[in-house]
Amino acid sequence: MAPSTATATLDLKAPDTPATQKAVSTPKKKTFVHHLIAGGAAGFVESSICHPLDTIKTRMQLRQAGGSTHGLFMTAFRIVQKESFPALYKGLTAVYMGIVPKMAVRFSSFEAYKSYLAGADGKVSPVGTFLAGLGSGVTEAVLVVTPAEVCKIRLQAQFHSMADPVQLANRKYRNVLQTAVVVAREEGIGALYKGVVPTVMRQGINQAVNFTTYQAVKTAWLERQQRKELLPWESMLFGGLSGGLGPLVNNPLDVVKTRLQKQRIVEGQLPKYRGIFQAIPVIVSEEGVLALWKGITPRLMRIMPGQAITFMTYEFVSRHMKSVEDAVGDLAKKTASIAR
Template sequence: MSASKSSDVKPQQAKRGAVDFVAGGVAGLFEALCCHPLDTIKVRMQLYRKSGKKPPGFIRTGINIVEKEGFLSLYKGLGAVVIGIVPKMAIRFSSYEFYRSFFYDENGKITAGQTFLAGVGAGITESIMVVNPMEVVKIRLQAQHHSMKDPLDIPKYRNAPHAAYLICKEEGFKTLYRGVSLTCARQATNQGVNFTVYSKLKEYLQKREGKEILPSWQTSGIGLISGALGPLSNAPLDTIKTRLQKSSYASNESGLVRIIKIGKQLVKEEGINALYKGITPRIMRVAPGQAVTFTVYEYVKDLLTKESGAGINLSGNTPNKKNSN
């Protein structure tokens, strides 16, 4: 009897893993296509050097990019994001559920603090495995001030694979992990807050509405709220990380020394507000990005499974209980 149960569980787990991978990948692709221009604007704002003039806001920065480099320049670095988005989302959701499984009590309950820790673990895991190399390549592409209107204006990095190749060739493979500690810290806080707020808001709405499957507009709403809170807590980390990863020169200094030096230089030359450069477009990107991600993820997962309880369980109940996302 136990052997029969074991043989049944394995196909279910394999199906869940496949559903998570596909649904997460599709959700990430939609999120990237919808929100990448805001990320490009954010990066340009973070890289803007003080020149005696008032730094342009996010709308002016976007207009400048379009006027000088063409509309498609807003999608610089998109290839690096798309290449990494499927494994990133698969790792994010699957590792979150894996870490969370350690915290269930005998009644199948999990606290908000434990949910936060599972989200932190998921953020660190995705940072090391996918996010940091992807962002180094993306930022190098976004930082190039070349016009996509002029076919003769050939940039150093032509696309994501070419950028990754040149970075490894000229600066070494370890350059892809420059700023990894900051990326881990950023993603850890992002996903810790994101999953905790999302799961608790969803659990509240499920109880209030008396149903397990929420409409898409409610899923989008709680995804929007949960996605907006992370950037507010870690904006300085993201700004310093962007400056660090954009740099192409080799240094014998340790990562911590360079992080502190960049932070001090930013504050000294441009003031404490410089640590929050790009916060507006970042929130505008991350918040709707999470709304898109969770909504598309749950919609695609529902199409693939047509049953409750498959895929990733983001609420506070154990996976073996019927609870749709």
Template sequence: MNQKDAAQDNPSSGPKKAIPPYMKAVSGSLGGVVEACCLQPIDVIKTRLQLDRSGNYRGIVHCGTTVARTEGVRALWKGLTPFATHLTLKYALRMGSNALFQSAFKDSKTGKISGQGRVLSGFGAGVLEALVIVTPFEVVKIRLQQQKGLSPDLLKYKGPVHCARMIIKEEGVFGLWAGAAPTVMRNGTNQAAMFTAKNTFDILLWKKHEGDGKVLQPWQSMISGFLAGTAGPICTGPFDVVKTRLMAQNRVVGGELKYKGMVHAIRTIYAEEGLRALWKGLLPRLMRIPPGQAIVWAVADQIIGLYERRVLHGAAL
């Protein structure tokens, strides 16, 4: 057995070769484009269910068929442009910043990162993406998705750019950051769990260690990604509902806001609608996020795996 084979059979022997953060960013952005196109209808349904206070929709299927029947099938792809742009930038920032944070937490001698360091790296990436990318894009997306109908003459917001301009004009620049606090909590917790779980499942299921040159099959990446993306929505359901409610309400000057902030929104929703209301839209989130992570990782792992094999290990092949 040569040295290369021995190193691959025992990934813990010596420092692992690092994948540049920019490659992680590129792989994530491409995965985000594919995810957005496939799963936008589920996101629209999730938003409508979370905003439904009067019980107009009796579940996922009823919501989807109602929207399609009354507004047209195209309505299920409302907000696709900001959603796709948002996912592309979000995954690029998420993957790239997580790689940078992990580099900071790695042991300089062994190249290993502890479990705590992996969790903190994921949380930091989630907080960063929430503040820089997710919040303003989701505010625009949710404002577009909550509008009923397709006739431009009847809609307040004519498109993503017009929506952003109207929000800034009526509510100020910070109107684009409505719901930032629950978004930070949701994304930070989600990414801390997701990156840690994805690495764990890759090792347990496929004996895949980062930097070992092994390229997972797309179906293997999809299984790991799906499992890693399941826990977050259950844990962060209340943050997601509150985020949607805060983002949807108009902060017109002189107008009274129903929800004053994250804590006030949680208390109000619980008092008026009960505990279960804090997990509204959970099922469509579980229909969207785990499959979304499966799609993203299927794309990202192929790009990262090929880079590992051809660039990091190419000289020894």
């Protein structure tokens, strides 16, 4: 009987309390600085690689009825031929200045909304994830995206050769800060928020679909693979697939947004496009319903790989930041124990 008694004694274990289980299973929440660095790195890499497709998309969307029509590759060829290769990167400074705060706002606000919408068990339903994504898209559109895109589109829409010093010297918009000042001085500070309604709707739909799809596929895949983290190629694949769904639905909003942000406000003149609900009928009546999907090819070619790169970079940087944070935490604990 002695051996069995000893065994029973060894097997006795205090049951885990809910608090203990939560302490063990709940990962430490990522800070705003964490989102700032990981999101900023993701945005920087994505925009550096994919920006030329955004320039091509903008030029295609600004082409109106009566103008010559060109596809993706011909538009790119004509930009390079007439304005030189660096012209494909017009407006990139505006993107860089907006991408770090945008990504920080996107990921941090998504996590904040998700925490608010979580149930008593800490889990978030698909509807909650959708609403958190919608909220993050609206937040980034108001705080960052709209004024940054007004400046970016003004820079992208300028027809001048990047290889001609005379044309460069005479261009109206030179960089993002100077563009913002010129627009505000000539058209009022409100001009930096042209197209805010379609931008809010576009970003909201994009991030709602984006985060919902990515989180659902990621969760299902990790459960099936019995792992806690995605591999880099998995983050790329799932990010690309989730990123491609939003543009198919909301491209008309992007076309209207681009037209509103491109046009200049002249005192005493009624602008051609005065809002989303007025602009859509005008575009359809003059150019046909398919004009609302102008630029969809370069937009998909930019957003799908862009989201693939964004999620892969974000997960990669976030994972390595967590490793560094854990190492620093362990070192601090060891130092404190030695000091005692």
